Amino acid sequence: MKEQIKSYLNRYVHFNEEEIHTFCDFLSEKKFDKKEFLLKEGQVCHHYFFISSGLIRQFYIDEKGNEKIIQFAIENWWTTNIDSFTNQVPSALNIQALEKTTAYIISKKSLENLFISLPKTERLFRIITEKTLIAHQRRNYFFMKKKSKERYQHLMEHIPEFAQRVPQYMLASYLEITPEYLSEIRKKE
Amino acid sequence: MKEQIKSYLNRYVHFNEEEIHTFCDFLSEKKFDKKEFLLKEGQVCHHYFFISSGLIRQFYIDEKGNEKIIQFAIENWWTTNIDSFTNQVPSALNIQALEKTTAYIISKKSLENLFISLPKTERLFRIITEKTLIAHQRRNYFFMKKKSKERYQHLMEHIPEFAQRVPQYMLASYLEITPEYLSEIRKKE
Numbered sequence: 471m472k473e474q475i476k477s478y479l480n481r482y483v484h485f486n487e488e489e490i491h492t493f494c495d496f497l498s499e500k501k502f503d504k505k506e507f508l509l510k511e512g513q514v515c516h517h518y519f520f521i522s523s524g525l526i527r528q529f530y531i532d533e534k535g536n537e538k539i540i541q542f543a544i545e546n547w548w549t550t551n552i553d554s555f556t557n558q559v560p561s562a563l564n565i566q567a568l569e570k571t572t573a574y575i576i577s578k579k580s581l582e583n584l585f586i587s588l589p590k591t592e593r594l595f596r597i598i599t600e601k602t603l604i605a606h607q608r609r610n611y612f613f614m615k616k617k618s619k620e621r622y623q624h625l626m627e628h629i630p631e632f633a634q635r636v637p638q639y640m641l642a643s644y645l646e647i648t649p650e651y652l653s654e655i656r657k658k659e
Numbered sequence: 660m661k662e663q664i665k666s667y668l669n670r671y672v673h674f675n676e677e678e679i680h681t682f683c684d685f686l687s688e689k690k691f692d693k694k695e696f697l698l699k700e701g702q703v704c705h706h707y708f709f710i711s712s713g714l715i716r717q718f719y720i721d722e723k724g725n726e727k728i729i730q731f732a733i734e735n736w737w738t739t740n741i742d743s744f745t746n747q748v749p750s751a752l753n754i755q756a757l758e759k760t761t762a763y764i765i766s767k768k769s770l771e772n773l774f775i776s777l778p779k780t781e782r783l784f785r786i787i788t789e790k791t792l793i794a795h796q797r798r799n800y801f802f803m804k805k806k807s808k809e810r811y812q813h814l815m816e817h818i819p820e821f822a823q824r825v826p827q828y829m830l831a832s833y834l835e836i837t838p839e840y841l842s843e844i845r846k847k848e
Binding site: 602 | 720721722727729740741742745751752774778781782784785788789791792793795796797799803804805806
């Protein structure tokens with residue numbers, strides 16, 4: 471755990487060896503099988519998850535019963551349902567492992583204690599939250615503004631791993647296009 | 660400025676008189692006329708804006724040339740284009756005053772200096788960013804999951820000021836419904 475966390479943390483804020491050790495003490499490791507849920511709609515989200523290995527998706531079920539995927543997350547990404555986690559209210563969305571996944575998890579209470587023990591983690595989580603907000607905003611902007619082909623190209627340019635690791639029908643759901651149209655775009659590449 | 664900022668800050672983090680004074684020293688006041696733009700598409704967003712009085716909207720122009728409103732902000736709300744501000748890249752969206760508006764503004768460089776001078780502002784901005792992310796996520800969730808009438812009711816329940824202060828066609832744009840349908844919903848209330 472320590473080496474991965476150290477290299478991740480130092481991208482954003484400098485932590486010395488002792489601080490990294492303290493940081494790791496607040497995390498626990500949890501393994502999820504492929505298709506296992508990290509969080510189900512209706513449950514309160516008790517953890518912030520750092521994906522050590524694997525791949526997860528966040529999705530809603532819309533009023534017609536369709537899955538709407540809003541996020542994929544891979545190694546070295548943090549994920550949670552920030553509303554459910556922060557406000558300790560039932561989650562409106564699901565988080566599910568798409569591959570065998572190992573996550574380092576921290577509870578809300580532990581995170582609050584971590585902020586007190588290591589105040590510079592406030593900076594880290596301020597930056598992580600900004601990055602997540604920017605990703606949400608870009609996704610909304612792209613989906614409002616860009617044609618479906620451009621959305622696909624943007625995704626491929628920024629996170630090409632997804633195309634290899636995520637089933638085609640899920641990529642289509644994320645891009646809000648039909649699987650047939652996605653397959654057509656990919657054939658023309 | 661000082662009293663409003665003091666009462667705002669102490670909702671989230673305790674700042675003593677001297678710290679509030681320091682915080683205020685980093686802000687400048689700027690006034691905007693009704694319809695004036697705080698930020699235009701294509702410009703780099705140089706400021707984070709704290710709305711002292713007034714009302715603003717954030718909107719995109721979609722590929723068909725239609726305005727898509729994604730946020731309103733009123734007194735005691737922070738607003739910026741977080742992507743453009745953080746990464747100093749051209750903005751994909753517009754921010755415009757809908758009423759005569761007074762904002763306290765801080766530049767990216769000043770905000771970085773503020774984080775150094777008063778490290779507890781990291782906590783404040785971590786919380787503000789979380790709240791903004793939650794608002795984005797809830798809006799997405801509601802728009803994917805709920806019928807247009809429920810979206811309207813939810814807005815009225817949480818931020819009733821908007822209905823009084825925002826022109827009906829803009830409320831409709833925000834709710835992603837037609838002005839005619841909004842008018843029908845409101846008649847039935």
